[in-house]
Amino acid sequence: MACKRGALIVLEGVDKAGKTTQCKKLVEALQQSGHPVEMIRFPERSTTIGKLISAYLEKKSDLEDHTVHLLFSANRWEMVPHMKSRLEQGTTLVVDRYAFSGAAFTSAKPGFSLDWCTQPDVGLPKPDLVLFLQLSPAQAALRGHFGEERYETGVFQRAVQQRFEELMKDSSVNWKVIDASQSVEDVHDDITDLSLHVLREARERRLEELWKLCVRPQVSKSRPGGQRWPTPSFDLAHKYQGMLFVNKVLHIFSLNVIICFHFDRKN
Ligand SMILES: Nc1ncnc2c1ncn2[C@@H]1O[C@H](COP(=O)(O)OP(=O)(O)O)[C@@H](O)[C@H]1O
Numbered sequence: 001m002a003c004k005r006g007a008l009i010v011l012e013g014v015d016k017a018g019k020t021t022q023c024k025k026l027v028e029a030l031q032q033s034g035h036p037v038e039m040i041r042f043p044e045r046s047t048t049i050g051k052l053i054s055a056y057l058e059k060k061s062d063l064e065d066h067t068v069h070l071l072f073s074a075n076r077w078e079m080v081p082h083m084k085s086r087l088e089q090g091t092t093l094v095v096d097r098y099a100f101s102g103a104a105f106t107s108a109k110p111g112f113s114l115d116w117c118t119q120p121d122v123g124l125p126k127p128d129l130v131l132f133l134q135l136s137p138a139q140a141a142l143r144g145h146f147g148e149e150r151y152e153t154g155v156f157q158r159a160v161q162q163r164f165e166e167l168m169k170d171s172s173v174n175w176k177v178i179d180a181s182q183s184v185e186d187v188h189d190d191i192t193d194l195s196l197h198v199l200r201e202a203r204e205r206r207l208e209e210l211w212k213l214c215v216r217p218q219v220s221k222s223r224p225g226g227q228r229w230p231t232p233s234f235d236l237a238h239k240y241q242g243m244l245f246v247n248k249v250l251h252i253f254s255l256n257v258i259i260c261f262h263f264d265r266k267n
């Protein structure tokens with residue numbers, strides 16, 4: 001990939017945290033300062049898979065929970081060629097929800113682990129920055145009633161918030177938490193500062209793959225049914241690779257000692 005690629009910036013958070021408002025404002029601000037930029041939102045409801053998801057969210061159809069999770073993931077995967085080609089051309093992508101929402105929403109349902117929920121999205125383009133718009137469910141409720149769509153209930157949103165908190169323990173992802181209870185303009189200023197910084201960094205860095213080097217979440221013994229990400233998971237994966245390397249060096253060293261000892265005895 002050419003080095004001067006665009007950045008992949010994702011906005012996450014519970015419903016009504018202000019993601020869509022802030023994605024639009026960020027796109028406008030970057031455009032005005034001369035950066036090529038495009039907004040993407042998930043689910044992308046215009047595709048064949050997106051239409052199935054849309055009907056499900058609008059409660060016009062029912063789908064089995066595993067099936068719908070995989071459809072959400074497939075909806076992201078089908079956008080990957082478009083995303084990669086835009087990034088390679090130097091266009092920055094501002095994304096309204098991504099794999100983190102997928103994992104947080106499904107794992108908030110009974111019987112789903114965070115581990116299972118992250119697997120279908122392993123290898124997606126890894127965001128350079130994930131902005132988590134932090135807003136308490138009580139504050140979110142003040143921003144208007146939840147609509148008619150599936151998942152729009154206070155109880156479910158609280159469970160989703162907890163899952164996001166688990167996901168944020170994964171230090172292989174560049175999470176930045178934004179206080180979304182501030183005014184729209186103050187939130188925008190925080191987001192723009194962080195994004196401009198990442199835009200400069202991304203130009204010189206390769207696009208990575210999401211959750212590829214992660215050690216998978218483990219079941220917490222202290223919280224039955226809960227999961228935790230080993231922290232920092234990225235470091236653990238590297239430590240493991242480091243141990244393999246040391247192991248190889250020791251093997252070669254021992255082999256040398258045996259050969260030398262053998263020849264020494266012969267002579
Ligand atoms: N910082 C803010 N303060 C107060 N209201 C906000 C703020 N950001 C967004 N809103 C309002 O809250 C509602 C939800 O915003 P939206 O951007 O659609 O959230 P999301 O996409 O996260 O669900 C909208 O009516 C929007 O105008």
Ligand SMILES: [Mg+2]
Nearest residue numbers: 019020021096
């Ligand atoms: Mg929205």
